Amino acid sequence: SKVANEMGMSGSSLFYLLLSFGVMYKKGNDYLLYADYARMGLAKTRTDYRRTRLGTTRTSRIPVWTEAGRKFIHDMISA
DSSP states (O other), X not given: OHHHHXXXXXXXXXXXXXXXXXXEEEETTEEEEOHHHHTTTOEEEEEXXXXXXXXXXXXXXXXXXXXXXXXXXXXXXXX
């Protein structure tokens, strides 16, 4: 969300932009980087835990962008 805010867009808009560039994909509840980008150290993975209305716990993995990832996104979108 921080990187998206820097770019003047929402987190979901940034995700769909990265999806269209072939950087990220969604699998179930997880937002993941394709292997080539993951190996570049652009993001670390954080697991979010959410309680549902039924009282069960739902997890999802989301990327937390490193400084290299932040710069990569800015450069990619600015090009």
